[in-house]
Amino acid sequence: MRANLDARVLAALAGVPAHGYRVTMRLDAGVPEGTVYPVLHRLERDGLVRSAWRDVDGRRRRLYELTGAGATALDRLAAAAQARVHDTYRLRWSV
């Protein structure tokens, strides 16, 4: 569950930096929006994400972006998720 949310947050940041509100919009709901921030802060402490205050559309915002380690972690999580999907289908077809 936690790894799943981590992967979704990392995926929401893939390729383009975003502030917290934008990250929650990119996620497909399902969790209270405020609970995404503790995940962002932990990922930042873990070195998977970095953030800084920037002016965006005339407002000062905390922008998040993936670090190199974060991109690697996202690839690994995506590969693991893909492997789970393969296993599920293999089991289904083998019945």
Added chain:
Amino acid sequence: MTDAIDAYLDDLLVELHGRARDVRRILVEAEQHLRDAADEGVRAGLTADEATRQAVERFGSARLVARRFAAEAPPVLSRRFLGQAALALVLLGGVGLVAVGVSGGVAAGMGSAFGKTFVSGDSPDVVYTPARCAYFLEYYPGPTCEQAATAHHFDEVVFYRLAAGAAGLLALGGWWLARRRGWFGSEEVGLLPDGFVPTIGAAVFGLAAAGLLAQGVGQIVVDTSNGAGQYVSAGLVSLAVAAWFVRSLVHVLAARTGGSTLATS
């Protein structure tokens, strides 16, 4: 006027624990998020009030969000937490020692007003051995052994307490310095529960006041007033300190429940 977002942020501030700069960052991000969400709701055709209400609802309750932050935070028994607990104990101990010192002054005043026997006189049925009597008379020459003993005890009551008060001032000085310099993580917000020090202080000093006053007054009523002043002096000071802690606690609780005495705009 306070809107629903301000009210939510107030609740969130009360619930959050951690370093001041982290708490401030969380509050700023939460406010930006909520105002973005409300603006988007208005653009989608909602009234401002409804858009704000929905934004707050989608964000999750302040308690839930704060809990998630706490769950994601480093271990609770951090150096900073232990430092704050140590600082709280130093504050309580320092206040306690200063209170003892003040009670020494009060005892001295009672000695002047009601006589030293009231503060440190032994019970009339006490019998002094010749050796003990000689000891008292050597240091406190006087017409009777009883008066010499009273003078000896009086000095002990007053000066030992004043010495404890001086130690308390040193402890409070150390506490003040530690807070000012930010040692032991004094920049933390809410690592200890709100009102921790006033609650402990009110309970400890309240119990001490009750016990000491019961001892002193009970002694006067049931037996003799000799020596009752040492308990009454300490009891009265304990009562004053307990009242001061209760007042602090009421302020903390009033702030927590929104009963601030500051004018609202």
